[in-house]
Amino acid sequence: MGFARVIHPHTLPLLADTRANPIATPSLFLGSTRTLRHTLTHTRSISSAQRRSVVAAKVSDVKLKPTTNLLVTKEEGLEVYEDMILGRVFEDMCAQMYYRGKMFGFVHLYNGQEAVSSGFIKLLKKEDSVVSTYRDHVHALSKGVPARAVMSELFGKTTGCCRGQGGSMHMFSAEHNVLGGFAFIGEGIPVATGAAFTSKYKREVLKEADCDHVTLAFFGDGTANNGQFFECLNMAALWKLPIIFVVENNLWAIGMSHLRATSDPEIWKKGPAFGMPGVHVDGMDVLKVREVAKEAIGRARRGEGPTLVECETYRFRGHSLADPDELRDPDEKARYAARDPITQFKKYLIENKLASEAELKAIEKKIDEVVEDSVEFADESPAPSRSQLLENVFADPRGFGIGPDGRYRCEDPKFTEGTAQV
């Protein structure tokens, strides 16, 4: 693949700028600082799998300069802002708690990527599903899992959303349709594809006519090289499943730069190769993400099939709290810190008179209180009791088999007292 010049990690942000990249045509990139050309015509699905289709967005809407045609209403704006602040404050609190020893194991924080989570998930209904990776705290929060439940889970307490049995990397919530939380990268993608398959199955086989639930699969740039990802792109496009593959391309997979790991770093291109639209969006700008998300989710709901969305974003912290983060260039970090999605959105809200400083400060204060409260709650919650060790291994606990007395082990009232001799 020929880039016009050697791409060095430092210049990677310029990938977003189509002036540097002769491959991507300007009309396909919504994150460009240039306005989109009016030749942008594609709106609905393209019949030919060859051509890349483009997410529709009114050209004027995507300009950075505010116009009268705002992308969000005040309520929506405040909702999104609150969600992003919650994500940021929560993750910062996690870091604090980790260094105080309240949280342990592997903890992966989402700072800097809030625009992707809020931009996508705030458009979903409760019945839609979200599948994530180990960097899943904020996805769970955006989907509606209470901060208290997530924090308790991280502390390993029995009041956590998974009663302390999952942990940081395994956030599940049946109520909010958060289907995990997976430690293996790429593992969530087939599971998400299955959830989308169910939606289609319910509509076609079980005849629940209005079942238009969509599924979002979040994963990173490293995962985009994994076999399961391609297998699912193929099947999702083949069977036109209502799924959106959201790549949170933060350019780094622990210490492996995306450019060192990938033959063709432009991940969105992998979509059209499988017959679905591939879109690249500036993942530091929540409004742009939201516009792309609207179109992709709309496509899926209408039964037009999957979309691959590559969000160019950045994580301000290391891969995990155990990562010394020495390989990333401080200049690169500074450049992205200047594009902090929360600061950008705050500016947008204020400049467009959607909210006042005071209102935003009130939201920040409220979130601070929510997060503090969640820490207190988690602190005071009890650790799981001994009997919880053997619970929930099976939905049908007769799976533990028959004990020496000939009865099912689970029928023995002392069974869950937790002896090693199962």
Added chain:
Amino acid sequence: MAIGVASFNLLQPVIGNYFCLIDENMWGIIRQNVGVTGGLSSQGLGNHMMRLRPVASAMRNYSSATKEMTVRDALNSALDEEMAADPNVFVMGEEVGEYQGAYKITKGLLDKYGPERVVDTPITEAGFAGIGVGAAYHGLRPVIEFMTFNFSMQAIDHVINSAAKSNYMSAGQINVPIVFRGPNGPAAGVGAQHSQCYGAWYGSVPGLKVLVPYSSEDARGLLKAAIRDPDPVVFLENELLYGESFPVSAESLDSSFCLPIGKAKIEREGKDITITAFSKMVGYALKAAEILEKDGINAEVINLRSIRPLDRATINASVRKTNRLVTVEEGFPQHGIGAEICASVVEDSFGYLDAPVERIAGADVPTPYAANLERMAFPQIEDIVRAAKRACYRSVPMSATA
């Protein structure tokens, strides 16, 4: 990954000859024993085997008619009935639809239930196993077919990490009512990469249930139980058993027939020695028991039916009765099923053992291709006989395969 499924039809005569080589003496023995009541004298062994006289089947003590059914038909009928009963059940795998199933287990289902419920997939084990798991998260009941369980290694992450562990990780919020099924273990001459037994691998994972049917009744009852079970089930079949016919009782033909998961079956009662086996080895164990009977050793044969949960109660009760144990399996010996059974017996019934536990397993080598080498790589009936005699402290001739 393609294993030349076109050769499927060619395997049948090969199997017939294969069995004939080792069994021709035995048939004589069995025919002599036809007049002896009690215990299973033999099973119907396939359409082109020497047919047993009707007399033999009439010796059975099944209460009802002697209807016979192949394991293949048993599995097919179980799938058919479960799909008819519950619209959430669907089948997914390679060649399950238009090809009618790589081993014809899903024959006729596509025509009956349509392509949305009998889903042909591309060659993407990890992908479609994961899709099954995701569908199960949302309450559908997928039956995922692996063309052989060797291919499940491409999807093992999903079987273990996203299926088996999810109910636990989500603290009971999300259970996974999925069945992973397919042929397991060696066939005939299919080489090292198609012959491994995965019972021990999956049997060690908490959160999974692992079932190993032997007869048609086992196949029907256990598959139905597996499909109805709210937890992930790994259902290990055996390619060479598909064509074998077994008598089935009228009760087992009923569409609500289910066998309990975790309960082993005593196929043959005895008092001198316990032989545990599963899948195809049950047939071998039964034949070995016949031979041992002639030498005055009365063997009890246990058909495990379920590797996880393992029916330790039945095994231990049997060992306490007979005081000797031989475990038989086709898988690799180290960390195998026999090792687990031996440990269980030593823990629970050590005082009852009169002899060390004899463990018969496949040879500790990747499966060779040459027919004579392959024969040496897997337990044969005479190996079981020899081990039983050793456990009974009878002198046995040394053998190269010991």
